[in-house]
Amino acid sequence: MDTFNHTGDKTMFKRNSLIQYKGGGYDGCFWEQNYAWIDARGHFHNIYSSGYLGCDTLGKLKAAYVNRPSDCDIYCLSNPAEAERCADETPISHLLGIAQWLDEHAPGVILQPKCDECGERFDGRLGCGDDPHGIGGIMQEYRRLLCPDHADAFDMVEA
Numbered sequence: 729m730d731t732f733n734h735t736g737d738k739t740m741f742k743r744n745s746l747i748q749y750k751g752g753g754y755d756g757c758f759w760e761q762n763y764a765w766i767d768a769r770g771h772f773h774n775i776y777s778s779g780y781l782g783c784d785t786l787g788k789l790k791a792a793y794v795n796r797p798s799d800c801d802i803y804c805l806s807n808p809a810e811a812e813r814c815a816d817e818t819p820i821s822h823l824l825g826i827a828q829w830l831d832e833h834a835p836g837v838i839l840q841p842k843c844d845e846c847g848e849r850f851d852g853r854l855g856c857g858d859d860p861h862g863i864g865g866i867m868q869e870y871r872r873l874l875c876p877d878h879a880d881a882f883d884m885v886e887a
């Protein structure tokens with residue numbers, strides 16, 4: 729179970745968990761990934777929420793999880809396997825933002841994605857997106873994520 733169940737409350741999230749869920753919901757059916765963090769003390773933090781489906785409180789997040797469980801993904805980052813899954817599944821632009829956010833708000837919690845050039849895992853805070861392309865509207869996504877070594881290599885001018 730993806731639940732922390734001391735109290736019998738099935739909507740309690742594990743500590744050190746990143747919750748990805750479908751937020752947004754503006755005109756029409758546009759939605760986007762939103763993120764929340766449950767810290768080491770079990771406290772809720774809103775990393776990014778948008779539109780009427782966004783959850784800026786723990787209560788709203790619990791309601792989203794109960795009502796739309798298939799729209800939520802929970803990564804307990806204390807668990808190395810889940811931290812890897814999170815680093816591998818999260819869109820690059822979001823991953824870079826979350827890595828920065830965690831650096832400021834949850835010191836010691838580090839996502840380690842794979843570099844698309846060398847295949848090695850590295851500290852996601854130092855990652856660099858490459859080859860941006862539009863994915864509709866004003867949103868942009870990167871096709872590749874590079875470790876600092878390879879991001880630097882791409883900046884060099886060929887002689």
Ligand SMILES: [Zn+2]
Pocket residue numbers: 843844845846847848874875876877878
């Ligand atoms: Zn690399």
